[in-house]
Amino acid sequence: MRKKIVAANWKMNLDFESAEDLMAELSEKLAETEDEGPEIVIFPPFPYLEMAIDFSEDGAFLTGAQNIHSLDAGPYTGEVSAAMLASMLVDYCIIGHSERRMHFGESDAFLAEKVRAALKWDLTPIFCCGETLDQRNENRHFEVVEAQLATGLFHLPESEFRRVVIAYEPVWAIGTGVNATNEQAQEMHAFIRSLIAGKYNGDTAAVTSILYGGSCNAGNAAGLFAQPDVDGGLIGGASLKADEFLKIIRSFPPGK
Ligand code: PGA
Numbered sequence: 001m002r003k004k005i006v007a008a009n010w011k012m013n014l015d016f017e018s019a020e021d022l023m024a025e026l027s028e029k030l031a032e033t034e035d036e037g038p039e040i041v042i043f044p045p046f047p048y049l050e051m052a053i054d055f056s057e058d059g060a061f062l063t064g065a066q067n068i069h070s071l072d073a074g075p076y077t078g079e080v081s082a083a084m085l086a087s088m089l090v091d092y093c094i095i096g097h098s099e100r101r102m103h104f105g106e107s108d109a110f111l112a113e114k115v116r117a118a119l120k121w122d123l124t125p126i127f128c129c130g131e132t133l134d135q136r137n138e139n140r141h142f143e144v145v146e147a148q149l150a151t152g153l154f155h156l157p158e159s160e161f162r163r164v165v166i167a168y169e170p171v172w173a174i175g176t177g178v179n180a181t182n183e184q185a186q187e188m189h190a191f192i193r194s195l196i197a198g199k200y201n202g203d204t205a206a207v208t209s210i211l212y213g214g215s216c217n218a219g220n221a222a223g224l225f226a227q228p229d230v231d232g233g234l235i236g237g238a239s240l241k242a243d244e245f246l247k248i249i250r251s252f253p254p255g256k
Contacts, residue, residue, distance in 0.1 A: 004038035008239030030060035064092030070113035086121035108151035133172035173214025189229035221251035
């Protein structure tokens, strides 16, 4: 019904040679997998994107950028546009990762413009949302996620919204080794799906892939991916080792 996706967010990790080794191992081992698995997307640092695209030519995985600018070109030193990535045949981009919100001050309004740029250039955006620990402790997690989606995504008409993937990434779970429990993930994913149904309709809610991210690893992926509203994962640390990442990819219950 909706796409299963497992995405590797390498963040600012690995030197050129290690990145090449990891891509080579992944493309070789993924090529051996014959079953109907999830869509795999690798998000390497920008300098390694072209290499990722070369490795992706045998169809083992798709490629994505960890960030984009909202404009097509111009005097924005150090930035990369969706237009450039589209011209390299990149497939996906991450928008609104909490590390960009936190360290680079990206607002929901700016993220909404990035989403527009991604869709204009036919990149599939993975839009990240999630609350901090304080917000959860104050029982504000639902309202925080609702506001992020309302400003960052719900400006889209239905046909464009259907091209978006959402990642729920509680900030307190990212890189901490403390993942959301299966119940916490399912509860928030179901809530997000209900928001989509309310804003658009039930059909659109049913076809939108919602990934979980935040300390997802080979040990907990099966429990998380078994949840009815969890359609895969956005994996950080555990995506830097081929064997662990491959185990995560194979963690969906039979028939899902
Ligand atoms: P993590 O990161 O798996 O290392 O917690 C996930 C992410 O930030 O996308």
